[in-house]
Amino acid sequence: MNRSLFILMASVALVGTNGLLMSPVLTDIARGFGESAGVTGRALAAYSAGTAVTALWLGRSLDGFGLSKALALAMLVVGLAQLGSGFATGWVTLALLQGLAGAGAGVALPAVYGITAMISPKGQEARFMSRVIFGWSVAMVAAVPLGAFLAGAFGWRVMLGLTGGVALLAAGLNWLLLPSSGKAVARLRMGRFRPLFLAGGWVQYGITLCFMAAFYGTYAYLGDHTRAAFGISAGEAGLTALFYGLGFGLAMFGAPVVDRIGRAKALPVALSITSTLLAVLWLAPVFPLFLGMIFLWGFINHFILNMIVVGLNALAPDNRGAVMGLYSSVTYAAATLGILVMGGVYEGPGFVAVALLAAVSNVVAMILALRK
Numbered sequence: 419m420n421r422s423l424f425i426l427m428a429s430v431a432l433v434g435t436n437g438l439l440m441s442p443v444l445t446d447i448a449r450g451f452g453e454s455a456g457v458t459g460r461a462l463a464a465y466s467a468g469t470a471v472t473a474l475w476l477g478r479s480l481d482g483f484g485l486s487k488a489l490a491l492a493m494l495v496v497g498l499a500q501l502g503s504g505f506a507t508g509w510v511t512l513a514l515l516q517g518l519a520g521a522g523a524g525v526a527l528p529a530v531y532g533i534t535a536m537i538s539p540k541g542q543e544a545r546f547m548s549r550v551i552f553g554w555s556v557a558m559v560a561a562v563p564l565g566a567f568l569a570g571a572f573g574w575r576v577m578l579g580l581t582g583g584v585a586l587l588a589a590g591l592n593w594l595l596l597p598s599s600g601k602a603v604a605r606l607r608m609g610r611f612r613p614l615f616l617a618g619g620w621v622q623y624g625i626t627l628c629f630m631a632a633f634y635g636t637y638a639y640l641g642d643h644t645r646a647a648f649g650i651s652a653g654e655a656g657l658t659a660l661f662y663g664l665g666f667g668l669a670m671f672g673a674p675v676v677d678r679i680g681r682a683k684a685l686p687v688a689l690s691i692t693s694t695l696l697a698v699l700w701l702a703p704v705f706p707l708f709l710g711m712i713f714l715w716g717f718i719n720h721f722i723l724n725m726i727v728v729g730l731n732a733l734a735p736d737n738r739g740a741v742m743g744l745y746s747s748v749t750y751a752a753a754t755l756g757i758l759v760m761g762g763v764y765e766g767p768g769f770v771a772v773a774l775l776a777a778v779s780n781v782v783a784m785i786l787a788l789r790k
Contacts, residue, residue, distance in 0.1 A: 430553025435561040442566040442641040464513035466753035468520025473746035480739030489529040493589035495522030500582030528742035535731040548673035558663025566656030628783035632776035635756025665716030689784035697777035
């Protein structure tokens with residue numbers, strides 16, 4: 419893997435870590451604030467909301483500002499916000515700081531995906547994108563379980579402080595080492611919502627909305643559910659992220675298959691498999707079987723995310739900042755909606771209803787994919 423792809427992958431890993439880290443320790447954070455997991459989960463929703471707003475507001479400006487410079491500054495914001503989160507005195511303060519961290523992510527992700535598309539050889543887009551989004555696997559396989567362990571050993575505040583420090587280090591490295599492919603280019607800026615009206619645009623963003631709402635809404639309460647259902651600790655609950663990440667990462671080796679058979683055929687099939695998995699996830703009677711299902715969920719979701727991002731990048735090659743900015747906005751608007759809605763469902767009917775609702779959301783995404 420060349421240096422450019424490694425830096426981009428590492429950036430995704432750090433953003434992914436910051437966005438996913440609190441789920442396994444949500445129970446401990448809630449207990450520290452004297453609140454329920456559903457209430458404290460609003461801090462996760464705030465991160466998503468911050469990402470959605472900033473991606474929509476600034477995404478179309480990234481092409482002119484310079485993608486590499488935007489990425490470095492975004493990681494600086496994420497790092498400072500995570501450091502501050504370690505000193506939060508209540509869920510409101512934590513939510514505000516997580517909203518700021520999300521704002522940084524809302525710039526970082528479109529920049530990463532835009533640079534990746536620019537440096538990908540024609541016909542190898544899925545393969546190159548797979549290497550970069552492998553960063554999500556690094557986050558889940560290594561960073562999130564490690565964070566859960568650190569939270570169990572030293573407290574969740576120390577964990578957030580350490581992740582903030584690593585993000586600040588990454589900001590400096592991005593500034594110094596990212597290649598010139600991310601420099602500013604003079605282009606006519608595309609309207610914020612214009613990508614929706616490009617050929618196939620609304621369908622692809624609709625798939626993103628349904629898929630991401632299902633994933634984030636389920637993942638936010640996965641840690642708390644596993645601890646309650648199987649009587650395990652925060653560190654053991656972190657195994658769910660580990661197994662999801664292992665599945666997500668191993669799928670990278672199958673990425674060339676997508677380039678060969680085409681997105682139009684592969685995407686509906688992948689979404690149907692994910693729907694089925696979510697519908698039966700709650701039936702797992704023992705933790706090892708549950709982890710196996712989580713592994714398969716991550717494996718299939720890698721292909722879905724890859725196909726979504728590659729398809730969107732092809733909408734307007736000269737305005738990838740606008741296209742991917744709207745993508746990130748839709749992604750985290752869906753995450754915010756999913757977390758808030760699923761939080762209410764989780765505190766009511768419980769995780770069974772969460773899993774079934776997520777399955778239905780993926781079925782809707784599958785129907786949209788068949789329309790393409």
